[in-house]
Amino acid sequence: GAVVSQHPSRVICKSGTSVKIECRSLDFQATTMFWYRQFPKQSLMLMATSNEGSKATYEQGVEKDKFLINHASLTLSTLTVTSAHPEDSSFYICSARVGRELETQYFGPGTRLLVL
Amino acid sequence: QKEVEQNSGPLSVPEGAIASLNCTYSDRGSQSFFWYRQYSGKSPELIMSIYSNGDKEDGRFTAQLNKASQYVSLLIRDSQPSDSATYLCAGNTGGFKTIFGAGTRLFVKA
Numbered sequence: 001g002a003v004v005s006q007h008p009s010r011v012i013c014k015s016g017t018s019v020k021i022e023c024r025s026l027d028f029q030a031t032t033m034f035w036y037r038q039f040p041k042q043s044l045m046l047m048a049t050s051n052e053g054s055k056a057t058y059e060q061g062v063e064k065d066k067f068l069i070n071h072a073s074l075t076l077s078t079l080t081v082t083s084a085h086p087e088d089s090s091f092y093i094c095s096a097r098v099g100r101e102l103e104t105q106y107f108g109p110g111t112r113l114l115v116l
Numbered sequence: 117q118k119e120v121e122q123n124s125g126p127l128s129v130p131e132g133a134i135a136s137l138n139c140t141y142s143d144r145g146s147q148s149f150f151w152y153r154q155y156s157g158k159s160p161e162l163i164m165s166i167y168s169n170g171d172k173e174d175g176r177f178t179a180q181l182n183k184a185s186q187y188v189s190l191l192i193r194d195s196q197p198s199d200s201a202t203y204l205c206a207g208n209t210g211g212f213k214t215i216f217g218a219g220t221r222l223f224v225k226a
Contacts, residue, residue, distance in 0.1 A: 044216050104165050
């Protein structure tokens with residue numbers, strides 16, 4: 001299967017700082033990347049969908065100015081959590097997809113964010 | 117609201133038994149479906165994809181799709197303790213968005 005990496009795997013930061021998470025598709029070009037958030041013992045929550053070279057589409061209730069997404073190339077998308085607060089502490093997971101309707105999403109290993 | 121519904125479980129089966137996981141979806145336009153396994157603290161990993169009505173087998177796993185009933189299932193034969201995880205059902209909608217179910221927790225008792 002396709003490989004998706006995320007960096008960093010774990011980050012601890014102080015409240016008010018910004019954190020950038022990178023998502024890379026290592027052996028394929030991803031037309032679309034997705035960012036999810038998952039709180040303990042809860043299901044995946046889609047935050048936004050990004051297509052290379054265009055603005056991300058955010059899900060209802062997700063603040064686009066707080067969660068900045070840049071999909072600069074077909075292999076790289078970044079999520080920046082700006083002015084992080086303790087309630088932003090969560091497991092952030094990206095996924096990448098090659099095509100559109102039938103194609104599978106491949107998940108990165110996730111980034112665990114803890115905001116103190 | 118397009119939805120994918122799963123029983124949250126937990127589903128508990130003895131080692132060696134068949135585990136049956138079920139999922140229903142609301143969007144009749146959905147064409148492709150997926151089962152992911154997620155271990156605690158890890159991200160989901162793809163187990164199976166299925167696009168056509170009927171069964172699709174891969175090792176100990178069999179996915180079943182019934183578009184008329186809007187039903188997807190995953191059978192795990194000869195269940196092992198290492199199969200204990202949360203299983204996510206997902207479907208791609210006509211709008212090319214993937215909708216995930218909340219997941220079913222499976223426990224395989226040794």
